Amino acid sequence: MGQPQEKEEVFGNAWLTMEEEEKRRAFEFAAGYIEFLNRAKTERETATFIERAVHEQGFLDLGKCETLKAGQKVYVKQKGKIAAVAVIGQEPLEKGFNIIASHLDSPRLDLKPRPLYEKDGMVWLKTHYYGGIKKYQWTAIPLALHGIVVRKNGTKLIVRLGDQECEPVFTVPDLLPHLAREQMEKKMSEAVSGEGLNLLAGNIPGSEAEKEAIKAAILKRLRQEYGIEEEDFASAELEAVPVFRARDVGFDRSMVGGYGQDDRVSVYTSLKAILEVEEPPRTAMCIFADKEEIGSTGNTGLRSYFLENLAAEMLFRVGQREYLSVRRALASSRALSADVNAAVDPNYEQVFEKMNNSFLGRGVVITKYTGSKGKYDANDANPEFVAWVRQLFDANGVVWQVGELGKVDEGGGGTVAQYLARYGMEVLDCGVALLAMHSPFEVASKADIYHAYKGYKAFLMAGDPTYEPSWW
Structure with missing residues (x-):
């Protein structure tokens, strides 16, 4: 027998x-979401x-x-990059939590600890890309620098340079097509190297008598305008992120386009829900x-003891x-791993099983599963x-669909779900479908964004399930 015919509908x-009033609410919700995307482009800002x-x-x-009592609202923020928000329930804490877990970080270019160098009459900043990116997508676009610099005396400088029209931007120049015959014959993954993702940062020499006169002029400017010495880059966390703003997409404005929707779409929708x-x-x-x-590594990832603590x-x-x-509470909990999935793209439909x-x-x-x-x-x-979540969503008017991440042998991906499930709690991945995931300009539907918010709110407000997940 042949393969079953793919069925889209x-x-x-x-x-x-959606009735007209609900459509209006979805558009209004998306307006706030777009503002959020433009304000929060890094994990610290988020x-x-x-x-x-x-x-x-x-x-x-x-x-x-x-002490804590029912109805009390609390939060935790640690190291500037991991947070939790909770509303204490009527049931004892030992009976478990309803948890929605999302992540604040997105793919980007990070400055190296010694980034600044001069070559061929220009000053450059070396970067190390963060997360899964297509390296060529990060060339020939305007980039801003966001993050912090911690000086040796412990003082911090918050950096957000390049977002305003009056501010300079940075870029990774691409090779002109006239000279790119050899480059264009390479695999896309090899056409731009990781070490080739260097940001253009200056061109005016301070004095011809100086060694590396352009770099010296840039360092003088950094010292005078920001109080930064070259060695301060060693204790900095500076991220190059796209300058362009999140925008409505399409004639009907039905979609949102912008950087960092993986996974800030889950952050915003779950935050609005718990508020x-x-x-x-x-x-x-x-x-x-x-x-x-x-x-999910390090002391701000979910493989740390943050949740347990x-x-x-x-x-x-x-x-x-x-x-x-503690063990009983976590084992009795249930969670949604709130992360995005890949929407079918008809330009590349060969990688999807519709x-x-x-x-x-x-x-x-x-x-149901990633990997x-x-x-x-x-x-x-x-x-x-899964059946309980289906029933919950249906009862609360949440429109939902199922989704895997492409065809079985095309690749795949993971989420934080496995790091929650190890405690014994019930966990399901649940999020918004994106086009162009991990690119500098991802696209989501305003309807999906709104129904994610509705689904998360219903989940946070849900009582005991109709099944018994605990084994004791």
Whole structure:
């Protein structure tokens, strides 16, 4: 027998299910989301945005709370790059949390610790790319520098240079086509090397008598205008991100285009959802983690003990001081790993299996498993939990679809789901479908963004499931 014919119309267009008032709300929601994308282009900026948003809604720093009670709203922010927001539920904490976990980081170019050099009459900044990128996409576009510089005396300089029209930008020049015959015969992955992603940063010499006169002039400017010495780059965290602003896409303005939607679309939708949660049955929690794009490593990624320590701190404040309570609470929890999926792109339809891949405009995507080449490195959600989420979404008018990440042998990818599931909790991947994922300009449907927010809010407010996930 031959292969089954691919069928596109399994799940309907979300716009067709929405009344005019709901469409209006979706567009209004997307306007706030676009503003957020333009304000928060790095993980530090996103964590700061979250902190300010929860402060305005009366959330308290958990570290300043001696006790916790039902209905109380708290947050945690650590090292400027990982955060959690929670609303204490009516049920005891030991019965578990409803967790939505997203990540703050996005692919980009990071400056190296010794970035500045002069060559052929120009000054350049060396970079090391972060996360999975197509290197050629980062050439010949305007880039801004965002981040911090920590001077030797401990003072910090917040950097955000290139976003305003009056500010300079940086760029990685590409090779002109007239001389690129050999380059264009290479594989796309080899046409631009990692060491070739150097930012153009200056051209005027200070004095011909000086050695490396242009670099010396740039260093003088950095010293005079910002108080930065060359060695301060060693203790800096500077990221080159696209300058262009997030915008409406299409004649009908039905889509959002912009940098960093993987995974700030999940950050924004889950944050907006938890800000509206009042007195949930179970404790509602949103986690906003760093380092997902490079394996969730380090002390700000979800492979750290951040979640475990957070659960211990919360249980301590309600009188539960045995470590067993922490393990029970996490094992009894349920979570949505809020991350994006790939929308079918008809320009590259050969890599998609349309019966099981997600589409733009068909609602939030639930992904039973991720991984690659035989589900390697995946969390594979239990069908009982998937059925419960389906029922929950249907009951709350959330339009949803299923999705895998392309054909089985084309590649794949992972999320933070496996790092949550190791505690024994039920976990399902759930997020928005994107076109051009990991590019400097990703595209999402406003309908999908809005239904992700609706789905996350319903999940955070949900009570006990109809199945029993705990084994004790």
